[in-house]
Amino acid sequence: MSTPTTPTTPTTPAPPVVRTERIGSTLLITLDRPEARNAVNAAVAAELAAALDTLEADPALRAGVLTGAGGTFSAGMDLKAALRGESPEIEGRGFGGLTEAEPGKPLIAAVEGFALGGGFELALACDLVVAAEDARFGLPEVGRGLIAAGGGVIRLPQRIPYHLAMELLLTGEPADGRRAGDLGLANRVTGRGGAVEEALRLAERVAENAPLALAAVKQVVRAADGAPDAEAFAFQRTLMKSLMASDDVREGMTAFAERRPPRWTGR
Template identity: 40%
Template sequence: MNKQASFIITAVENGIGMITLNRPKVLNAINTAMVGQIVQAMEQFDRNEHVKVIVLQGTGRAFAAGADIDEMLEKNTIELELLNQFEDWDRITWVKKPIIGAVQGFALGGGFELALCCDMLLAADDAEFGFPEVGLGIMPGAGGTQRLTKLIGKTNAMKWLLTGQRFSAKQALDYGIVNSLLPAELLSEETMKLAKTISEMPPLSLRLIKEAVHKAVDLPLSEGMHAERKNFYLLFSSEDQKEGMCAFKEKRKPVFKGI
């Protein structure tokens, strides 16, 4: 890895690709270089046949407590346009493998946007979420207004975006933002258990299910159904489909190969 790799830690264990945000002294505040490293690691895991699922987590007291204000303070409109800093963020959308986020402490601003890029979220019961950008005279720019609104609806999203207030992990669960709440000391263990369960499923099924669900969010029902059917038919060309059905019939555990 290059010198900038100190912003994250990566590892692969039992089919799980792990990315840990590693700027604990600044509560894992996200700068442009860190985003680039996160996306690069995700794309490498996406191409690695030994990785079945990706886990994204923070270290220290926060998942990520927002963007790095020092990096943006003196920027002007033209500099931001030329920097095109959100290009890397957009690439996360194209990662085919499931991404599980584990949120402890704060997930604020850009940190919350990063969490919303995950396909599933587990949170410590003392975690806090929010978009404080309005109090800085700006607004979310990496998908926060869009993803939050799609998840919790216009009026709920307006409340949190316009006030900049934080909401609790329990509220995030009630809104359907997170899948489950856990004691902080069990968050990592339970996240890895979930990742292991998913990693044992046939990779092609995981890939096409994720694709179909993402289309369900953005497309009309008829178009989403069409995409689902195409993916359903495609899987009948895989060896894993034959293995899965034969194993079911023979009452044995399937051995999936990802082909």
């Protein structure tokens, strides 16, 4: 006699917590946990890392825009998930799969609402920042016995004057979007709800330029950070040799001579 089997209930896959949308040559990446103010748990970190891989792998995509759903950029680390043992980091890529990564393509943060703790650190890991005037940038970790270890303590003094960075780091008090613009933390400041639209415009402007040159700019800037000038120039010379041999340099010069827009191939 056969043993009856218990029917299994099919499991429904969890909905994505990071959404992507291709808009022209830009990949719009949206953290999508509005009920948790887009706090970063293990799933967000994994899906954000995957979205960045998509951006890097597709030659038709020239830039990325990172934002959050529901009027909030990100409240940082999901503390409830952390207490359950989840890690918001990806090995070799840091918090959210981004803060220690080195994306080759330009990445723009479009910040609405809160960008606190790790959320602020995600914005600091981007190349450009567009902020709504009511955005709130803050690193409150010292009030919890911690430090902003996802790049905040390291990057913030590199972005703005030492004493201003230390005020934000030592008090934990946030700065709004207008203050972020005054400090030089935000490239553009918009009205409420306008950050993504402005960031997409900025991304398309960046994407008009040669992709190899854009990647080279990022590489040189990273290599020159804290390096002696001689080392930085030596690294730059190596990249320049590669660029000068590329099809895109010839195309850029030809397009200039013919008074037409260049047609980049990334080769």
